[in-house]
Amino acid sequence: MDFALNEEQSRWQNEARHFAKEVLLPASLKRDQIEGGREPWDWDIIKAGSKIGFRTFAVPKDLGGIGADFVTQAIVMAELAKGDSAMSKAFSQNWKWSHLIAEFCTKDQKDRFLKPFLADDTYVIGSASTEPNSGSDNRYPPDDVTSGFRVKAERKGDEWILNGEKTFIANGSVGKLFFVNSRSDTSVVAREGTTVFMVPLGTPGFRIGKVFNKAGWRFYQNAELIFENARVPHANVVGEPHKGQKVRSGVAAEFSDFELAANALGICDAAVENAMQYAKKETRAGKKLYDHQLVQLNIHEMHMLTEALRSYVMRCAWDMDTKVHGSLSPVLVMAYASDVLQRVTKLNMDVHGTRGGMMDAMTQKLVRDGIIWTHLAGDNTQRLKAVRRMK
Numbered sequence: 001m002d003f004a005l006n007e008e009q010s011r012w013q014n015e016a017r018h019f020a021k022e023v024l025l026p027a028s029l030k031r032d033q034i035e036g037g038r039e040p041w042d043w044d045i046i047k048a049g050s051k052i053g054f055r056t057f058a059v060p061k062d063l064g065g066i067g068a069d070f071v072t073q074a075i076v077m078a079e080l081a082k083g084d085s086a087m088s089k090a091f092s093q094n095w096k097w098s099h100l101i102a103e104f105c106t107k108d109q110k111d112r113f114l115k116p117f118l119a120d121d122t123y124v125i126g127s128a129s130t131e132p133n134s135g136s137d138n139r140y141p142p143d144d145v146t147s148g149f150r151v152k153a154e155r156k157g158d159e160w161i162l163n164g165e166k167t168f169i170a171n172g173s174v175g176k177l178f179f180v181n182s183r184s185d186t187s188v189v190a191r192e193g194t195t196v197f198m199v200p201l202g203t204p205g206f207r208i209g210k211v212f213n214k215a216g217w218r219f220y221q222n223a224e225l226i227f228e229n230a231r232v233p234h235a236n237v238v239g240e241p242h243k244g245q246k247v248r249s250g251v252a253a254e255f256s257d258f259e260l261a262a263n264a265l266g267i268c269d270a271a272v273e274n275a276m277q278y279a280k281k282e283t284r285a286g287k288k289l290y291d292h293q294l295v296q297l298n299i300h301e302m303h304m305l306t307e308a309l310r311s312y313v314m315r316c317a318w319d320m321d322t323k324v325h326g327s328l329s330p331v332l333v334m335a336y337a338s339d340v341l342q343r344v345t346k347l348n349m350d351v352h353g354t355r356g357g358m359m360d361a362m363t364q365k366l367v368r369d370g371i372i373w374t375h376l377a378g379d380n381t382q383r384l385k386a387v388r389r390m391k
Contacts, residue, residue: 027087036218041219042219064114070316085369094124134148150183172221172222180198180232197237206227258333
C-alpha cells in the first residue's frame, strides 16, 4: 500500500497549508475569543477559501466541482484544521452533502440546488438530524417506534408539512440549504419511516432559532431549526419517501466519521507544534524545557499518537477510494481519533504546565476544540455499531 502523494495531492496540500498559515491561523484566536452566537463567524474567510475551491472541493468534476478523492480530502482537512479546526469544519461540512447530492439527488434537484451552490461563495449547507430528545439513537436506532426523529412530515398533495424542532445543527445560522431528516411514518421504527427533505432557507414555516455558544469550535455555527407547518414541495424529497435510512447509509454517512478523524489529525499536528515551540523557547532549572526528560517523553508520546492517527486516517481514505468491501475503518477511525485527540491535547497542556492551564490561549483552544469530539456524531454509539458489524 503506497501512501506517497501524487502531484495533484501535493499541490492541494500546499494550497491548504498556505491558506491555513496565511488566513486561518492569524484569525483563529480572535474569532475563538468571541463567545458564541453568530459573531465568531467571518464570511471573508469563507469567501477566500471558496475562491480557492475548499467549499466545493468534493463536488464531482462532471458536475462542476473539484472532484477531489478521499485521500486528497483527508490531506486538505488536516492542513486546514492545523490552522483552525472549526474553520476547516465549516468548509468540509459542505463536502458531506456534496457527496449526497451527487449520489442520490435527481437532475432537477441538482439544477435547483447544486448549480447555485457552485456559483455562490456564501452558499453553505447543513444537515438537520439532532433533536432536543433525539440524538445518538438516530445513528444506532433501536427497535422502538418511539425512538428516533420526532420532526413530523405529513404529505398534503404535492407538498409535505413539517412540524418540530432540530437542535445543534451544523451551519444552522448561516446555511442556505438543509437536509432535514423527518418522521414520515410514525407507525414503524425510524429506519423504516424516515424521509429526507431538501429545505432551503426562506421555506414558508421554517425559521432559525437559537444560535449556540460552545466550549470549543466557536467559529463553526450550530443552531436550532424550527418548523411550524413548513411547506416543502414533494420535488424536494431526497431518494424515496420513508427510505431515508438508505440515503443516510451511502457515501455521505461514511464520510461523516472520516471527516471528523481527519480534522482531529490537524488539531494533533497543531498541538505537537505548539508543544515543541514552547519547549524549545522556555527555560527551567537552567536548561531548555525540551532538555528535561519528562517533557521529551510527553512530546514523544504526542508525536507517536499523531503519526498513528495519520496512518489510520490515510488507510481509511484509501479504503473509501478503492471501495474496500466490509472495511470497518470509516466506523472505527472516528472513535480512535477522539481518544488520541484527548490524550495529545492533554499532554500539550502538561508540557505548558501552569501556563497551559491559566494563560496560553492557543493551548487552551486546542483542548477546548478537542473536547467537542467527546460527543460528536454519537462517538460511543460508533463503537456499538462496529461491534454489530463484527458479528
